[in-house]
Each structure stands twice: as C-alpha cells, then as structure tokens.
Amino acid sequence: MKLNGTAYRSVWTEGDGDVRILDQTKLPWELDILRLRSWEEAAHAIRTMQVRGAPLIGAVAAYGVALAMREDPSRLDEALHTLAETRPTAINLRWALERQRSRLHNLPPAERREAAYAEAAEIADDDAETCRRIGENGLPLLEAIAARKGKVNVLTHCNAGWLATVDWGTALAPIYMAHDKGLDVHVWVDETRPRNQGAALTAFELGGHGVPHTVVADNAGGHLMQHGEVDIVIVGTDRVTRTGDVANKIGTYLKALAAKDNGVPFWVALPHSTLDMEVRDGVAEIPIEERAGSEVTELTGRTADGRIETVRVAAEGSPAANPAFDVTPSRLVTGLITERGRCAANEAALLALYPEKA
Ligand code: MRU
Numbered sequence: 100m101k102l103n104g105t106a107y108r109s110v111w112t113e114g115d116g117d118v119r120i121l122d123q124t125k126l127p128w129e130l131d132i133l134r135l136r137s138w139e140e141a142a143h144a145i146r147t148m149q150v151r152g153a154p155l156i157g158a159v160a161a162y163g164v165a166l167a168m169r170e171d172p173s174r175l176d177e178a179l180h181t182l183a184e185t186r187p188t189a190i191n192l193r194w195a196l197e198r199q200r201s202r203l204h205n206l207p208p209a210e211r212r213e214a215a216y217a218e219a220a221e222i223a224d225d226d227a228e229t230c231r232r233i234g235e236n237g238l239p240l241l242e243a244i245a246a247r248k249g250k251v252n253v254l255t256h257c258n259a260g261w262l263a264t265v266d267w268g269t270a271l272a273p274i275y276m277a278h279d280k281g282l283d284v285h286v287w288v289d290e291t292r293p294r295n296q297g298a299a300l301t302a303f304e305l306g307g308h309g310v311p312h313t314v315v316a317d318n319a320g321g322h323l324m325q326h327g328e329v330d331i332v333i334v335g336t337d338r339v340t341r342t343g344d345v346a347n348k349i350g351t352y353l354k355a356l357a358a359k360d361n362g363v364p365f366w367v368a369l370p371h372s373t374l375d376m377e378v379r380d381g382v383a384e385i386p387i388e389e390r391a392g393s394e395v396t397e398l399t400g401r402t403a404d405g406r407i408e409t410v411r412v413a414a415e416g417s418p419a420a421n422p423a424f425d426v427t428p429s430r431l432v433t434g435l436i437t438e439r440g441r442c443a444a445n446e447a448a449l450l451a452l453y454p455e456k457a
Pocket of ligand 1: 151152153154189256257258259260263264268269270296333334336337347348422
C-alpha cells in the first residue's frame, strides 16, 4: 500500500540479502526502515513488536530462517526453535517456520541459503495475494450495506491492515477496496489499549490511504452499536480453530458480545495460514500471551514539542496483568472472510473451503 505516494510492503529484501521492515514501535511518529542483518535481529524484532500482526510475524520469521541459513546452514534447528519461541499466540509464526523446516531439512547445507530465501519470498508474495483476495471476498458485504443505506460504518479492533500483513491487510482489505471503489465508508477505530495498535497503526494506515475514520476509546463500541452507529464489525485474527473459535487482540470478545446483543454482524477476516485445524476449543487450548504489566501502567506518546515520552498512568505500586489476546467463541461470529470466499464459523464450512486441511 502507499504512504505519501510511495508503495511499501511491510517486509522486503534488497540486493544485499538483509531484511527490511518498518519499525512499528516508532509509528505513527516516524517512518523508520530497520535493516535486519541476522536471525537474532529478526527474532528480536518479533519479540519486541517492531513487527507484529499474525501474517507479518510469519513472513519475518521465514526471512529470519533465510538470514540464519546465510550465516550458518548447520544451525537450522536452533534458528527454527528460537524464532518459534518469540511469540505464542499467532499460529502463522509456526506455519511459516514449518514451511521452512519441511523445505530445508532434507537439503544439503550448501543448498539451504538459496532455498530459504526463495521460500520466504514465496510466503511473502502469497500473503500479499491472499490478502488482496480477502479484500475482494469481503467487499460485497460492504457493498450490500452501501446499497441499503448509503454510508457504511465499520468498527475494527487492533490493527489488521497492511502493517499487520505483507500488504493489503485482512480486516482492512475490504475497506480499502470499498473506499477505492468510491463507497462512502467510515471506520470506527478502537484505540486498542494497552499497545494502541488501533490509535497508532490502524489510524495511521487509514489516514495514509485517505479513508475516513474516527479513533474511539475501546469501551465506546457497545454504545455506538446501541445507537445504530455501527453497521458491521470486521476484525483480523491470530488463530482460528477447526471449530471457528477466533483468537484476536484482547477486547475482541467484548466487541463480539456487544455486536450479538445489538444485532450487528461480526465478521473475521483471515488467511489460510491463520487456521489451526489441530485445535478444537479455542478458549481451553489457544496459548494466550501474557505481556509486561508496564504496557498497562504506562503510556507512550509524542509531546507537543515532538519528544517521544513514556508516562505512568496507574497508581504507584499497583500491579497490572496484561493478557494480550482473547478468544471469541464461534457462536458469536457471523462469518469468516477468507481468500477462498466467505463461510460460517464452523468445522463443516471451513472444511468445505479447505478440504485439504481435513
Ligand atoms: O499483538 P499484535 O499487535 O501482534 O496483535 C495483532 C492482532 O491481534 C491482529 O488483529 C491480528 O494479528 C490480525 S492481523 C491481520
């Protein structure tokens, strides 16, 4: 997607083989291109959320393996293990590493470097194309609302745009396409405490593309739905189970409950790499990342004179808990938007779209 007229992907390589990312901890204040020279730097970027968002984490992990194979092709298992440990909830990370493992482990070390770069590039290209198709398959939902009532108000949580994927995004892809087609679409952007992916990243992306949007406090969604201000909720996801349960950024479940209570359709956009057919019960089985309490007790932002500062907002001495994701049971999900089409959030519907995953 474009920023100030320049097309970007969220991860890419250049002739030197080093990996480039946009440092998302600096956004929206600075557009800082970070150069990853080693697999340890790739692991660090994922762990510290310089890159984040399920599909992007997978792509950067795949490039991390390529960096490892460039350095020492005998250290495949070590690189796979270290990269897999960086974040627990998004299944795309393990999916991408498994693709690298199965492509590389039977190759002689001398052939691993080239193959690892090729596999990472395929994963990245596949993600960009997959997300474009998700956009095409989600677009009719917005067109139907526009045909009925003119303006379309979408609510989204966290960041599931191009910054969270390689390009286009998942939840935001249909929105970009609707906007580009001239639909009157407006997005309610949940700020998404504690890391503010909505206020910082989704708002930045939508603004960069000229999509009308309004940032709201995370707790505003229910109120907006009660007053008819939300036509549809579309979110991304970090893992969808065989039965259609959906893990996503903490707070997603509350939005789904409010949507159910108000008769607002609640859609989840995902690529094939986010499906975890080995898990049935999302609440019981999906590991939920627990992050530092300081993300809750503190806030980082830019002062009026341009300094980036972190301040404490919680009472001194109070401890904080910080579960980073929650699971929305499939009964609250209106449907799934995938690159193969839309379907209900249940096993039979998922298997009809993805029979090879049975
Ligand atoms: O902790 P993050 O920022 O990596 O969490 C990201 C999300 O929860 C996204 O909504 C999800 O990964 C979908 S991204 C297409």
